[in-house]
Amino acid sequence: MATQAADTPHDPALSQQPDAVVVRFAGDSGDGMQLTGGQFTLSTALAGNDLATFPDFPAEIRAPQGTLFGVSAFQINFGSREINTAGDAPDVLVAMNPAALKTNLSALKPGGLIIADTGEFSKRNLDKAHYDANPLEDGSLAKYDLLAFDISALTIEAVKPFGLGNKDALRCKNMWTLGLALWMFDRPRKPIHDWLREKFAKKPELADANIAALDAGHAYGETAELSGPLKQVHMPAMPAEPGLYRTITGAEAVSLGLVAGAQLAGLPMFFGGYPITPASAILHHLARLKQYDVTTFQAEDEIAAICAAIGASYAGSLGVTSSSGPGIALKTEAMGLAIMTELPLVIVNSQRGGPSTGLPTKTEQSDLYQAVYGRNGDAPLPVIAARSPEDAFDCAIEACRIAVEYMTPVMLLTDGYIANAAEPWKVPDPASYAPFPAKFLTEKNDGEHLLPYKRDNKGARPWIKPGTPGLMHRIGGIEKQLNTGHLDYSPANHQAMTDARKDKVLGVSVPDQDVCLGAPGGKLAVVGWGSTFGPIHRAVHVAREKGLDVSHIHVRHIWPLPGNLGELLKSYDKVLVPEMNTGQFKTVLRDQYLVDAQPITKTSGQPFYVHELEAAIEEALA
Amino acid sequence: MNEMTKIETTLKDWETDQEVRWCPGCGDYAILKAVQRTLPQLGADPSNTVFISGIGCSSRFPYYMETYGFHTIHGRAPAVATGVKLANPDLDIWLVTGDGDGLSIGGNHMLHVLRRNVNMQIMLFNNEIYGLTKGQYSPTSRIGTRSPSTPIGSVDRPANPCAFALGAGARFVGRGFDVSKNLPDVLKAAHAHQGAAFIEIFQNCIVYNKDVFNDFAAPKGAEDRQLWLENGQPMLFAGGTQGIALDNENLCLKVVDVTDGDWEAVGVIVHDVTNRSIAHMLVELPFGPFPMALGVLYDDPRPTFESGVAEDRVKATAGKEANLAKLLSNGQTWTVAG
Numbered sequence: 011m012a013t014q015a016a017d018t019p020h021d022p023a024l025s026q027q028p029d030a031v032v033v034r035f036a037g038d039s040g041d042g043m044q045l046t047g048g049q050f051t052l053s054t055a056l057a058g059n060d061l062a063t064f065p066d067f068p069a070e071i072r073a074p075q076g077t078l079f080g081v082s083a084f085q086i087n088f089g090s091r092e093i094n095t096a097g098d099a100p101d102v103l104v105a106m107n108p109a110a111l112k113t114n115l116s117a118l119k120p121g122g123l124i125i126a127d128t129g130e131f132s133k134r135n136l137d138k139a140h141y142d143a144n145p146l147e148d149g150s151l152a153k154y155d156l157l158a159f160d161i162s163a164l165t166i167e168a169v170k171p172f173g174l175g176n177k178d179a180l181r182c183k184n185m186w187t188l189g190l191a192l193w194m195f196d197r198p199r200k201p202i203h204d205w206l207r208e209k210f211a212k213k214p215e216l217a218d219a220n221i222a223a224l225d226a227g228h229a230y231g232e233t234a235e236l237s238g239p240l241k242q243v244h245m246p247a248m249p250a251e252p253g254l255y256r257t258i259t260g261a262e263a264v265s266l267g268l269v270a271g272a273q274l275a276g277l278p279m280f281f282g283g284y285p286i287t288p289a290s291a292i293l294h295h296l297a298r299l300k301q302y303d304v305t306t307f308q309a310e311d312e313i314a315a316i317c318a319a320i321g322a323s324y325a326g327s328l329g330v331t332s333s334s335g336p337g338i339a340l341k342t343e344a345m346g347l348a349i350m351t352e353l354p355l356v357i358v359n360s361q362r363g364g365p366s367t368g369l370p371t372k373t374e375q376s377d378l379y380q381a382v383y384g385r386n387g388d389a390p391l392p393v394i395a396a397r398s399p400e401d402a403f404d405c406a407i408e409a410c411r412i413a414v415e416y417m418t419p420v421m422l423l424t425d426g427y428i429a430n431a432a433e434p435w436k437v438p439d440p441a442s443y444a445p446f447p448a449k450f451l452t453e454k455n456d457g458e459h460l461l462p463y464k465r466d467n468k469g470a471r472p473w474i475k476p477g478t479p480g481l482m483h484r485i486g487g488i489e490k491q492l493n494t495g496h497l498d499y500s501p502a503n504h505q506a507m508t509d510a511r512k513d514k515v516l517g518v519s520v521p522d523q524d525v526c527l528g529a530p531g532g533k534l535a536v537v538g539w540g541s542t543f544g545p546i547h548r549a550v551h552v553a554r555e556k557g558l559d560v561s562h563i564h565v566r567h568i569w570p571l572p573g574n575l576g577e578l579l580k581s582y583d584k585v586l587v588p589e590m591n592t593g594q595f596k597t598v599l600r601d602q603y604l605v606d607a608q609p610i611t612k613t614s615g616q617p618f619y620v621h622e623l624e625a626a627i628e629e630a631l632a
Numbered sequence: 633m634n635e636m637t638k639i640e641t642t643l644k645d646w647e648t649d650q651e652v653r654w655c656p657g658c659g660d661y662a663i664l665k666a667v668q669r670t671l672p673q674l675g676a677d678p679s680n681t682v683f684i685s686g687i688g689c690s691s692r693f694p695y696y697m698e699t700y701g702f703h704t705i706h707g708r709a710p711a712v713a714t715g716v717k718l719a720n721p722d723l724d725i726w727l728v729t730g731d732g733d734g735l736s737i738g739g740n741h742m743l744h745v746l747r748r749n750v751n752m753q754i755m756l757f758n759n760e761i762y763g764l765t766k767g768q769y770s771p772t773s774r775i776g777t778r779s780p781s782t783p784i785g786s787v788d789r790p791a792n793p794c795a796f797a798l799g800a801g802a803r804f805v806g807r808g809f810d811v812s813k814n815l816p817d818v819l820k821a822a823h824a825h826q827g828a829a830f831i832e833i834f835q836n837c838i839v840y841n842k843d844v845f846n847d848f849a850a851p852k853g854a855e856d857r858q859l860w861l862e863n864g865q866p867m868l869f870a871g872g873t874q875g876i877a878l879d880n881e882n883l884c885l886k887v888v889d890v891t892d893g894d895w896e897a898v899g900v901i902v903h904d905v906t907n908r909s910i911a912h913m914l915v916e917l918p919f920g921p922f923p924m925a926l927g928v929l930y931d932d933p934r935p936t937f938e939s940g941v942a943e944d945r946v947k948a949t950a951g952k953e954a955n956l957a958k959l960l961s962n963g964q965t966w967t968v969a970g
Contacts, residue, residue: 252970301949310744314711321715440956476700486703
C-alpha cells in the first residue's frame with residue numbers, strides 16, 4: 011500500500027520535475043508565515059498551477075515566542091495536474107525556529123528538504139522547543155536533505171542600507187524566505203514587489219527593505235544551488251479551462267455568493283454577526299461591500315445577530331447571520347422562530363472543533379446533527395454543505411434561492427478549513443445565474459381577507475412587508491392557525507401546521523445525486539460531504555487508477571437529501587462515509603435509507619490525509 | 633417617530649378582531665386602551681406601525697393592535713426591532729416588554745438598544761412578577777417577595793428599570809402606570825422623541841401581585857404620593873404644598889414644604905427634561921420618603937443609530953460602483969488562453 015504517494019509527488023527528488031509539490035512554511039506565530047504562504051500562493055496561481063492550501067495556526071494571537079504551541083504553519087500543494095488537497099506530506103519544510111521544526115518534522119516526507127534558520131537555533135530557543143541537542147548538528151535529520159544557514163543574519167545584512175532597527179530588520183525574514191522559495195520554483199518577483207509597495211505605500215522605507223530581503227533570498231538560491239541540496243524546479247502550468255482566474259478563500263467565496271444571491275433575489279442584504287473564529291472573516295468582507303446594498307450589523311451577541319437578521323427579513327431584506335458551532339448553538343431558539351414565522355434567512359456555520367469552545371482555529375464537521383436535528387420541536391430547515399472555497403460561492407447562492415423561494419431559514423455549512431484555505435477560482439459570469447426575484451404581497455390574497463399563512467404550490471407563505479398599506483397582520487412564535495396565522499393551539503391545527511412545515515422543507519427541489527467519480531453501482535461507494543471532498547476524490551482517483559471498483563459520491567444537499575440518493579447507495583455492495591466527526595452523516599444515511607453505511611472518522615482538528623482514505627478503500631475491498 | 637403623513641383614525645381602527653386573553657381586571661387592558669387612544673391623536677398610520685414584543689403577558693400586546701405585529705422570543709424583541717428598523721427606518725416601532733422579558737432574560741439587548749439609540753418607543757410593563765409562568769418573583773420584585781420559587785421571600789435586590797435605562801445611555805426616560813389618565817401624555821412625548829424612548833409602566837397583576845403599587849397608584853391620596861413632572865414647571869405635589877428641592881450639602885434631592893404657593897422661596901426645582909444629573913436623582917428617588925416620580929423624567933435627544941448607519945453607508949459607498957462582475961474578479965487575476 012502506498013502510504014506516502016497519494017496526493018504528493020511520487021518521486022521525492024524535487025530535481026526530477028514532479029507533477030506536484032507540497033511546501034510547508036512554519037515559524038513562530040509572529041514570524042508572518044500566513045503572509046508568506048499567502049503571497050507564495052498568489053505567485054503559484056499566477057504561474058498557472060492548480061493548488062490547495064492549508065493554513066494551520068494557533069488560537070492565541072501572539073503566543074509566547076519560540077514555544078511549541080505558538081507555531082504557525084501554512085501548507086501549499088501545487089502542481090501541473092489537478093490538485094484536490096493541501097497534500098499529505100510536505101516535500102519541503104521551511105522551519106524558522108526549533109519549535110517549528112519539532113512540531114512539523116513528523117509530517118515531512120522521508121528524503122524531503124528542510125530549510126532552517128540557524129540564527130534562531132539558540133540554546134534558549136532549543137530549550138523552549140524541548141530539544142536537548144541541536145537537531146541541525148546532531149545527525150538526527152540524516153534521512154532528510156538539510157539546508158541550514160543563518161537566514162536572520164543574511165536578512166539583517168540585506169536590509170542594512172535602510173537603517174531599520176534590529177527588530178524591524180528581522181521582521182523582513184519572512185520575505186527573505188519567500189524570495190528563496192520564489193527562486194526554488196522559478197517564479198517572478200514582480201507581483202510580490204508590487205504587493206509590498208502597495209502594502210507599505212505610507213512607509214516606503216519598509217517596502218524597500220522587504221523588497222531587498224526578498225531579492226537577497228532569491229539571489230541566495232542560485233548560490234546555494236552550486237553547493238548544496240537545493241535544486242530549482244520548474245512546475246509547468248496545469249492545463250485548465252480557458253478563462254479569467256483568481257484565488258479565493260472560502261470566507262471570501264461565501265461573502266461574494268451572498269452578495270450575488272441577494273442581487274439575484276433583487277433584495278437588500280442585512281447581515282447580523284458577532285465576532286467568532288473562524289466565521290468573522292465573512293463579517294469583515296461584507297462590511298466593505300455596502301455599495302451592494304449590504305448592511306452589516308455587529309450585534310451584542312450571537313442571539314441578537316440572528317434576531318436582527320430575522321427582523322430585517324420580516325421588514326423585506328434578505329437576513330443573513332453567520333457563526334461557528336458555539337455561536338450557532340446560541341442562535342438555535344431564534345432559528346425556531348424563523349421556522350415558525352416562515353421568514354427567509356441564511357445561517358452560515360463555519361464549523362470548528364467542538365464541543366464547547368473546542369478547537370477554535372481547527373477544522374471539524376461535527377455540527378451536522380446540530381444543523382439537521384438540533385432544535386426544539388419539529389423544526390426542519392434545509393441544509394447545504396460547501397465542499398471547497400470555490401464551491402462555497404455557488405452554495406451561498408443556492409442557500410439564498412431556497413430561503414427566498416420557500417420562505418424558510420437555510421443553513422449553509424462550511425468549516426475552518428474551507429474558510430481559510432485558498433484555491434484558484436475561475437471567475438464566473440454573474441449573468442449566467444438564473445435570477446429568483448423575491449415577491450412581496452401587496453394586496454389581500456383571499457378576496458376581502460388577508461391570509462398570511464396561505465401557501466403557494468411550493469408550500470411557501472406570502473412575504474408581507476410591514477409598511478404595505480392595508481395588510482396589517484401579526485406573526486410570532488406561537489403556533490399559527492392554518493391560513494389566517496392567528497394563535498391556535500388546537501390539536502388538529504398543530505398537526506396540520508407541523509406537517510405543512512415538514513412537507514415544505516422536504517419538498518425543496520434538490521438536484522438528483524450524481525456520481526462525481528466512478529460509476530453508478532459497483533463494489534464500493536465512498537460518500538462524503540463538505541470539505542472532505544478533496545481527499546476523498548484524490549483517494550478514489552488513485553484507487554481507480556490501480557483498478558479498484560470504487561466510486562466517489564459527494565452530497566451537497568444534506569437536507570432534504572437528493573430524491574435518488576437511497577436507490578443510488580443501494581446499488582453498491584459497500585458504502586463508506588469518511589467524516590471529520592464521529593459518524594454523523596453516516597447516521598443520517600442509515601436512518602433515511604436503512605443502508606449499512608460504514609463510518610471512517612477523524613477528529614484531530616486536521617483534514618483527512620489521502621493515504622488514510624486510500625488505506626480504508628483498500629481494506630474495504632480486500 | 634419619523635416625519636410622517638398624519639392620517640385620521642379612531643380608537644376602533646386600532647382594535648383587532650382577536651379575543652383579548654389577559655385575566656379579567658389585568659392592568660394590561662388599561663394600557664392597551666391608552667395606546668389605542670393615543671395613536672389616533674398622533675395621526676399614526678396603522679400600515680406603518682409595528683408592535684414588536686418578547687414573551688410574557690405584556691408581549692401578547694401586538695395581537696390586539698390592528699397594526700403590523702411581531703411576537704418574538706423571550707427577551708429578544710429589542711434585537712428583532714433593531715433589525716426591522718435598520719431594514720426600514722420609516723417604520724414606526726413600538727416595543728412591548730415586561731420586567732422579566734426586558735430586564736432578566738433580555739437585559740443585555742435592552743442595554744444595547746438603549747445605548748445604540750435605535751429610534752422606537754419601548755414600553756416596559758413592570759408588574760414585579762412573572763405572570764405567565766404563574767407567579768415567580770422577578771428582577772424587579774422587592775426583597776421578601778413570596779412566590780412559588782421563593783416560598784419564604786426573595787433575597788436579591790431588585791433592579792430599577794428607569795435607573796437601568798439611564799445608566800445604559802437612554803436619552804428618554806418616562807414613567808407612568810396602567811390606569812393613569814396621564815399615560816397617553818407620556819406616550820406622546822416618547823413618540824415625539826427621536827431615538828430610543830424608554831417608558832416604565834407600572835402594571836397591576838391582579839392574580840399574582842395584586843395592588844403592589846397601590847401605595848402611590850390608588851386614587852385615594854394620590855396627590856400626596858405622585859410627583860408628575862412637567863418640563864419647565866416646578867416639581868410640586870400634594871396640591872402644591874410640597875415640592876422637591878436640591879439638598880446642596882448632600883448633593884441629593886429633598887422634600888420641602890411650600891407655603892402660600894411660594895415655591896421659589898424654598899428652592900423647588902423647575903423641571904428641565906434635559907438635565908441628566910437631576911434625571912439620575914429622580915430615577916433613584918426612594919418611594920416612601922419621596923413621592924413616586926412620574927411623567928417625562930428625561931428627554932434630551934441625540935442622533936439615532938439608524939441615522940448613523942445611513943451616514944456610514946453614504947461615506948462607505950462614496951465613489952464606489954456596485955458592479956458584481958468586477959467585484960468577482962477583484963485582486964490579482966490571470967487568464968488561461970483558449
